[in-house]
Amino acid sequence: MSEARKRILERVGKALGRDDAATSTGRVAKARNDAYGKSTPPRPKWSDSTMDRFLAKLDAAAATHEHVASIEGVGAAVDAYLRAQELPRAVRVAEHPLLQGAAWPDGLEVSIGAQHEGLLVSVSVADAAMAETGTLVLCSGPQSPTSLDFLADHHLVVLPADAVVPYMEDVWARLRERPDFPPRSLNYITGPSRTADIEQTIQLGAHGPRRLHVLLLQPAEAVGG
Amino acid sequence: MTDTTPTREKPIVALFATCLVDLFRPNVGLATVRLLEQAGFAVEVPQQQTCCGQPAYNSGDDDRAAALARQVIRQFERYSYVVVPSGSCAGTIITHYPELLRGDKEWQDAAYRLAERTWELTRFLTEVSGQQTEVPAEYAGRITYHDSCSGLRELNIRQQPRTLLSAVKGLELVEMEERDTCCGFGGTFCIKYPEISERMVSNKVEAIRQTGAETLLAGDLGCLMNMAGRMQRLNVPVRAYHVAEVLAGMTDVPAIGEEENR
Amino acid sequence: MQFSPQQFKPQARAALQDQDLQQALSRAKSGFIDKRRVAVEAFDDFEALRERGKRIRNHALEHMDIYLERLEAQVQAAGGHVHWAEDAEQARAIILELCHKASAKRVTKSKTMVGEEIGINEAMEADGLEVVETDLGEYIIQLAEEPPSHIIAPAIHKTRQQITELFDRYHHRGELKKKLREIPELVNEAREVLREKFLTADVGITGANFLIAETGSIALVTNEGNADLTHTLPRMHISISGIDKVVPTLEDASTLLRLLARSATGQEMSTYTTFVNGPRRDGDPDGPDEFHLVLLDNGRTRMLQGQFREMLRCIRCGACMNHCPVYAAVGGHAYGWVYPGPMGSVLTPLIVGLDKTRDLPHACTLNGRCASVCPVKIPLPKLLRQLRSEQYREGLMDSRNRLGLAFWGFFATRPRLYHTAAGLAIRVLHALSRGRGRFRRLPMAAGWTGSRDLPAPSRRTFQQVWKQQSKERGR
Numbered sequence: 001m002s003e004a005r006k007r008i009l010e011r012v013g014k015a016l017g018r019d020d021a022a023t024s025t026g027r028v029a030k031a032r033n034d035a036y037g038k039s040t041p042p043r044p045k046w047s048d049s050t051m052d053r054f055l056a057k058l059d060a061a062a063a064t065h066e067h068v069a070s071i072e073g074v075g076a077a078v079d080a081y082l083r084a085q086e087l088p089r090a091v092r093v094a095e096h097p098l099l100q101g102a103a104w105p106d107g108l109e110v111s112i113g114a115q116h117e118g119l120l121v122s123v124s125v126a127d128a129a130m131a132e133t134g135t136l137v138l139c140s141g142p143q144s145p146t147s148l149d150f151l152a153d154h155h156l157v158v159l160p161a162d163a164v165v166p167y168m169e170d171v172w173a174r175l176r177e178r179p180d181f182p183p184r185s186l187n188y189i190t191g192p193s194r195t196a197d198i199e200q201t202i203q204l205g206a207h208g209p210r211r212l213h214v215l216l217l218q219p220a221e222a223v224g225g
Numbered sequence: 226m227t228d229t230t231p232t233r234e235k236p237i238v239a240l241f242a243t244c245l246v247d248l249f250r251p252n253v254g255l256a257t258v259r260l261l262e263q264a265g266f267a268v269e270v271p272q273q274q275t276c277c278g279q280p281a282y283n284s285g286d287d288d289r290a291a292a293l294a295r296q297v298i299r300q301f302e303r304y305s306y307v308v309v310p311s312g313s314c315a316g317t318i319i320t321h322y323p324e325l326l327r328g329d330k331e332w333q334d335a336a337y338r339l340a341e342r343t344w345e346l347t348r349f350l351t352e353v354s355g356q357q358t359e360v361p362a363e364y365a366g367r368i369t370y371h372d373s374c375s376g377l378r379e380l381n382i383r384q385q386p387r388t389l390l391s392a393v394k395g396l397e398l399v400e401m402e403e404r405d406t407c408c409g410f411g412g413t414f415c416i417k418y419p420e421i422s423e424r425m426v427s428n429k430v431e432a433i434r435q436t437g438a439e440t441l442l443a444g445d446l447g448c449l450m451n452m453a454g455r456m457q458r459l460n461v462p463v464r465a466y467h468v469a470e471v472l473a474g475m476t477d478v479p480a481i482g483e484e485e486n487r
Numbered sequence: 488m489q490f491s492p493q494q495f496k497p498q499a500r501a502a503l504q505d506q507d508l509q510q511a512l513s514r515a516k517s518g519f520i521d522k523r524r525v526a527v528e529a530f531d532d533f534e535a536l537r538e539r540g541k542r543i544r545n546h547a548l549e550h551m552d553i554y555l556e557r558l559e560a561q562v563q564a565a566g567g568h569v570h571w572a573e574d575a576e577q578a579r580a581i582i583l584e585l586c587h588k589a590s591a592k593r594v595t596k597s598k599t600m601v602g603e604e605i606g607i608n609e610a611m612e613a614d615g616l617e618v619v620e621t622d623l624g625e626y627i628i629q630l631a632e633e634p635p636s637h638i639i640a641p642a643i644h645k646t647r648q649q650i651t652e653l654f655d656r657y658h659h660r661g662e663l664k665k666k667l668r669e670i671p672e673l674v675n676e677a678r679e680v681l682r683e684k685f686l687t688a689d690v691g692i693t694g695a696n697f698l699i700a701e702t703g704s705i706a707l708v709t710n711e712g713n714a715d716l717t718h719t720l721p722r723m724h725i726s727i728s729g730i731d732k733v734v735p736t737l738e739d740a741s742t743l744l745r746l747l748a749r750s751a752t753g754q755e756m757s758t759y760t761t762f763v764n765g766p767r768r769d770g771d772p773d774g775p776d777e778f779h780l781v782l783l784d785n786g787r788t789r790m791l792q793g794q795f796r797e798m799l800r801c802i803r804c805g806a807c808m809n810h811c812p813v814y815a816a817v818g819g820h821a822y823g824w825v826y827p828g829p830m831g832s833v834l835t836p837l838i839v840g841l842d843k844t845r846d847l848p849h850a851c852t853l854n855g856r857c858a859s860v861c862p863v864k865i866p867l868p869k870l871l872r873q874l875r876s877e878q879y880r881e882g883l884m885d886s887r888n889r890l891g892l893a894f895w896g897f898f899a900t901r902p903r904l905y906h907t908a909a910g911l912a913i914r915v916l917h918a919l920s921r922g923r924g925r926f927r928r929l930p931m932a933a934g935w936t937g938s939r940d941l942p943a944p945s946r947r948t949f950q951q952v953w954k955q956q957s958k959e960r961g962r
Binding site: 002004005007008009011012013014015016018025028031032035036041042043044045057061095113114116132133134135140141142145146147149150151167168169172182183184185186187188189190191192193194195196197198199200201203205206207208209 | 511514515518529530531532533535536539542543545546549550551552553555556565571572573577621622623624627640641642643645646647650670671673674675677678681682685686702704710711712713715716718719720730735737738741742744745752755756757758759760761762763764765766767768770771772773774782784788789791792796
Binding site: 242244246247248249250251252253254255258270272273274275276278280281282283284285286287289292293296324374375377378379405406407409410411412413414415416417418419420421422423424425426428450451453454455457458479481482483484485486 | 496499500503812813816817848849850851852853854855856858859869872874875876877878879880884888892893895896898899900902903905906909912913922923924925927932934935937938939940941942943944945947948949950951952953954956
C-alpha cells in the first residue's frame with residue numbers, strides 16, 4: 001500500500017499548497033511557536049498545596065488513599081486493606097525494585113508477574129501523579145506489567161510523595177528524562193473503572209478495577225500539619 | 226406620538242422594519258419608531274425596503290441573497306444608524322452580508338460599512354442611545370423572555386432586553402428553563418421539518434407554561450409567531466408580544482394571533 | 488453499517504413516535520448539558536482553552552504532511568507498522584489481511600468511530616471472524632444489531648428494560664430471568680462475559696483519540712478500561728485512525744485532553760488516558776507482539792483542500808449533538824449513518840457525497856448552540872450553510888423549495904411590485920381571518936398550520952400605516 005501512502009501525502013501537500021522548500025522542521029517549529037507555542041496553556045488553577053489538590057481530586061475520582069511512612073510499611077498496609085475488604089490474603093505484585101523493600105507479613109501470599117489467573121488484588125508503583133486531576137501515571141516495562149493495572153478487581157498503587165507534580169505538562173517533563181521514554185503503554189489513571197452507558201448512570205468497575213487505592217509513601221517528617 | 230417635527234439636531238436613524246413586521250405586525254414597527262423617538266432620534270423608513278434576504282441565504286441560494294444584500298445596502302448606506310427590531314435580520318446584515326459579498330470588489334467594503342452601522346433594537350437602545358433607564362412604559366404582569374438564537378449567538382443579545390424591561394413599571398420577569406434553546410422556528414425549517422419543529426416548539430411551550438407567566442416576550446417576530454401559534458393550538462393562555470411593543474407601552478392592540486376587539 | 492441518510496425524514500418521524508427513544512433522549516439531554524456546564528464553569532478561562540485548542544488543531548492541519556511523516560517514522564522506530572488507506576475498502580483489506588496473518592479467530596474491539604465509518608465489523612464477520620465490541624455501549628448495540636446513535640454514548644437510546652431483554656436473550660439463552668434488572672447487575676454481567684473475550688482474543692482493534700507526531704504515540708481515552716485490555720492482551724494490536732487526528736506534541740495533546748473530557752462527559756479527566764507506543768518490548772511482561780497503525784483518508788484530504796477544512800479540527804467529543812435541539816428530538820439513528828448531530832450533518836455529506844445526504848445540511852435551525860460549545864470552535868452552522876450553498880449550486884435542492892425561493896425572490900427584488908402585492912395579499916388574508924386573529928388551517932401554509940395556528944396579518948402593512956401616519960404628522 002505504499003502507493004496509497006504516496007497519493008495521500010501528495011493530496012495533503014496539494015491541499016496545503018506546499019512547495020517542497022517550505023517544509024523544514026525549523027519552519028514548522030517556528031510556525032507552532034507563532035501560533036500558540038510560546039505561552040503557557042490555560043490550565044486549572046488552585047490555591048491549595050499540590051499535595052492537597054492531588055488528594056482532593058483523587059477523592060473526587062472515587063479513589064481512596066492512606067499514608068504509609070516507609071516502604072517497609074507497605075506490606076502491612078496491603079494486608080490491612082485485604083482484611084478490611086474481607087479479601088483473601090493474596091496479592092499479585094509488580095516486579096518493581098521499590099517493592100522489594102515492602103515487608104510482606106507472614107501468611108500473605110505474594111506472587112509476582114503478569115499472569116491473569118485468579119488475579120483479584122494487584123500492587124504496582126506509580127511513576128508520577130498529577131494534582132490537576134488526581135491522576136496516577138504508570139509506565140509499562142519489566143517492573144510494571146500493564147495488565148496488573150486493569151485486570152485486578154482491587155488495584156493498589158504505591159505512590160512516592162515526591163512523584164506528585166502539579167500538571168500534565170510537568171508529568172511529561174519528568175518522564176522525558178527517562179531513557180526508555182516513551183514506554184509501550186503510558187497510562188494516566190484517574191479513579192477506578194466506570195461506565196455510564198446504561199441510562200447515564202455511573203457504575204464503577206466496568207472492565208477495569210472496581211477499587212483504586214493509593215498508598216502514599218511519605219516519610220513521617222514530610223507530612224505537614 | 227408627541228414629537229411632530231424632528232429638529233435638525235436630532236440624529237437620524239433608519240428603520241429596517243423586516244418583512245415579517247411589515248406583513249404581519251405593523252405595531253412592532255410603530256413601537257420601534259416610538260422607542261427611537263423617545264431616545265431622541267429622528268426616524269426614517271426607506272420605502273423601498275423589502276427583506277434582508279435571509280431565506281435565500283439560509284437556503285444556500287447565494288446569488289439571490291447577494292442581490293437582496295446589495296439592494297439593502299443601496300437603500301441604507303447613507304444612514305449613520307440602521308436599527309432592526311429583529312436579532313436574526315440584524316444578524317444577517319451584520320454577520321452575513323460581509324461573508325456573502327466577500328471578494329466582490331465593488332460591494333464588500335460597503336457591506337462592512339453597513340454592518341458597522343446596523344443595530345438590533347435593544348442593543349441600540351442600551352448601548353448607543355444611553356437612555357435605557359428612562360423607559361416610561363408600564364406593563365402589569367409576569368412575563369418570561371425567550372432569547373432568540375441569532376440575536377443571542379451572533380449579536381450577543383442577552384442582557385440588553387432584560388435591562389430595558391427592568392425599568393418597565395409593574396412588570397415581573399420570570400426566567401424559563403432552557404431559555405436559550407431554539408424554539409424550532411428556524412425560518413423555512415419549520416415548514417420543511419414540521420414534526421421536528423413541532424417537538425421543539427412544544428418543549429418550549431412547556432418551559433413557558435412552567436414559569437406561570439401570563440406573557441411571552443422576545444425580540445424576533447418569527448420565533449414569536451411560532452411559539453404563539455403553538456400555544457394557541459394547545460390552548461395555553463399566554464399572550465405573546467414583541468419586546469418593543471411592551472417597552473413602548475403599545476400593548477393596547479391584540480397580542481400576536483389574538484382575535485381583534487377582545 | 489446501515490446507510491440511510493436519504494431516509495432522514497421518515498426516520499425522524501419514526502423516532503418522534505418511539506416512546507422508549509424519547510424517554511432515553513430526555514434523560515440524556517440534561518445529563519450531558521449539566522455536567523459539561525459545571526466542568527466548564529469550574530475552569531478559570533475555558534474560552535482561552537478553546538482558543539488554544541483551535542490553534543493547535545489548525546496548526547496541525549496546516550502541517551499535516553510533515554506531522555504524518557514524523558508520526559510514521561516514530562511508530563516504526565518503536566517497532567510498529569504504519570499502513571495507509573485511501574478509502575474504506577483499502578482500510579478493510581489491510582485489517583483483514585493482518586487478521587489472517589495473525590491466524591485470528593476472535594477479535595476484541597474498543598469503540599472506534601472510524602471503524603464504524605469503514606464498516607469493519609461487517610467485513611470481519613463476513614470473513615468468519617468473531618468480533619466482540621468491548622465498550623459496554625457498543626456491546627449493547629452489537630447485540631441489538633444496531634448502529635451507534637451517539638459518538639461517545641453509542642447506546643444512549645436504549646432503556647434499562649431493553650438492555651435487560653438483550654442480556655437475557657444472549658447471555659441466558661431462553662433461561663427465565665426476572666424481567667427488569669438493576670444497573671450494577673447488568674454491568675457486572677457484561678464484565679464477566681467480556682472478561683473471557685479479552686483474555687482469549689487474538690487481535691485487538693482500537694481507534695485513536697489523537698496521534699502524537701513527536702513520539703509516535705496513539706492516545707486512547709476511555710472510562711471503562713476496555714481500550715487498555717484490548718491493546719494489551721491480544722497478540723496483535725491494530726489501531727485505526729483518520730489522518731486528521733495527528734497533533735504535534737504530547738503537550739498539545741494535554742490541552743486537547745482537557746477540552747475533550749470536559750466537553751464530552753463533563754469530567755476533568757477521563758478515567759483512563761493511555762499513550763501507546765508500538766508493540767511489546769524486550770523484557771516487557773505483557774503487550775502485543777505486533778502493533779499496526781492504519782491511517783485513513785476517506786475524504787479527509789478533500790476537506791483539507793476546500794472551504795470545509797475547519798471540520799477536520801473536530802475531536803469527536805459529541806458536545807454539538809448533546810446541545811442540538813434537533814438531535815434531542817430525533818436521536819442519532821435518524822441521521823442514517825455513523826456520525827449524527829451537527830458534526831455528522833457536516834461530515835457525512837463530505838465523506839459520502841451531497842447527493843446522498845440532501846436533508847442533513849437542512850435539518851437544522853442554524854441556532855448556533857453547537858458552535859457555542861464546540862471545544863475547537865468549529866463554525867458548524869456556517870459549514871452547514873456552505874453545504875446548502877453547494878447543494879443549491881449543484882441543483883440538489885428539491886424543486887418545491889427552489890420554486891418557492893424564486894417566487895419570493897422575484898417580488899423581494901422588485902420593491903414596488905412587492906409592496907403592491909403585499910398590500911393586496913395581506914388584505915385578502917386579513918379578510919379571510921374574519922377578525923379571529925389567526926388561522927387554524929390555511930391550505931398554502933399547511934406545513935405551518937399542521938401543528939400551530941398562524942397569526943393573521945393586520946389590515947395594512949407597516950409601510951402603509953407608516954405612510955399614512957407620516958402624512959398626518961406632516962413629515
